[in-house]
Amino acid sequence: MIQEIKKLFLNEKFILLLILVNAFTIFMSGFQLLPNQKFAFELIDNAITILFVIEISIKLKEYGAKKYFSFHWNKFDFVLVILSFPTLIAYLSNLEITSISFLLVFRVMRLFKSFRFLKFIPNIEHLIKGISRALKSSVIVLLGFMIYIFIIGIFTFYLFKGVSTEYFGNPLTALYSIFKIFTVEGWFEIPEVLAQNLSPVLSFFTYLYFIFIVITGGIFGLSLVNSIFVDAMVSDNNDTLEHKVDVLSAKIDKLLAERDLE
CATH class of the missing domain: 1.20.120.350 (Voltage-gated potassium channels. Chain C)
Structure with a gap:
């Protein structure tokens, strides 16, 4: 028992x-x-x-x-x-x-x-190693991207804190709002809310400002981070292929050298 x-x-x-x-x-x-x-x-x-x-x-x-x-x-x-x-x-x-x-x-x-x-998933160890390698390779870019979000967030907070407390009432809320814009999901909603409380001229420059944010952060920024991460993920495969090509080239050179000696 x-x-x-x-x-x-x-x-x-x-x-x-x-x-x-x-x-x-x-x-x-x-x-x-x-x-x-x-x-x-x-x-x-x-x-x-x-x-x-x-x-x-x-x-x-x-x-x-x-x-x-x-x-x-x-x-x-x-x-x-x-x-x-x-x-x-x-x-x-x-x-x-x-x-x-x-x-x-x-x-x-x-x-x-x-x-x-x-662990029962085929090649799971290879996948985990790839993710680990990608994170290590992307850490500097991610850090730079986070610093960029911080700078833009604080700058935008001081620009619009008196216009919309909902999105820029304090630095933390402003950082979150900028992060949402960087994800390019509903990025137009925040400028629309701000424009309602501004003159036509200020609204125009507000739209330009947020277009700049979307292009630099949402499109180029995230694309850069994503491309570096993916490249690091598959770099092991590239290294393997390069090694095989080097081995094949060495064998070809050896065969050519033997033929020349004959």
Whole structure:
């Protein structure tokens, strides 16, 4: 019996099922519930928390603390279960501690363990390496692009803070508005709102200003970032092809040299 229980808690499918049930419980607890429904969901949630504690205890005993904590996912699980302790203690002590109820959501992050199934995708390691390489290659361009957004955002804030508080009421709102314009999604809406509160001459220059922003940031800026990222993603393939071409050229040169000696 004990061995069967141990196998059950060492089974990742069973743990994933508990996580899904817990996520559903947390979701349903956000609705207006009858007292008996609320009691049932709280009971299920805290029972699952206890099961998580049992899972960790069994794994610690089975693998040993050193081996268990040698895996980053196990460290992640351990921290998340510890974070859920306050609500469990509150429930067992019959205390109302609503300010820490959000900690329950952290356990749902254990769903990220399902990302381990990504390793079964063909060439997933190659893809991950490509993304990592692309991020490293693009970091300087991304940093420059973010600085450009910051400069344009602050500059635009001081230009239009008295015209539209909705889009340029403070520096943070202004940065967000400029970022929306850079995505070239509904970029015309903001200039239209500003133009309504300006004279015809100022409206004309406002339109020109935002056209400049869209061209430099939304079209050229994003295109540059995207092209560098994609180029870095496929650079490994290019390197492989170049290596094959070099090897082939070397073989051809060797054959030509042997023919000349004959």
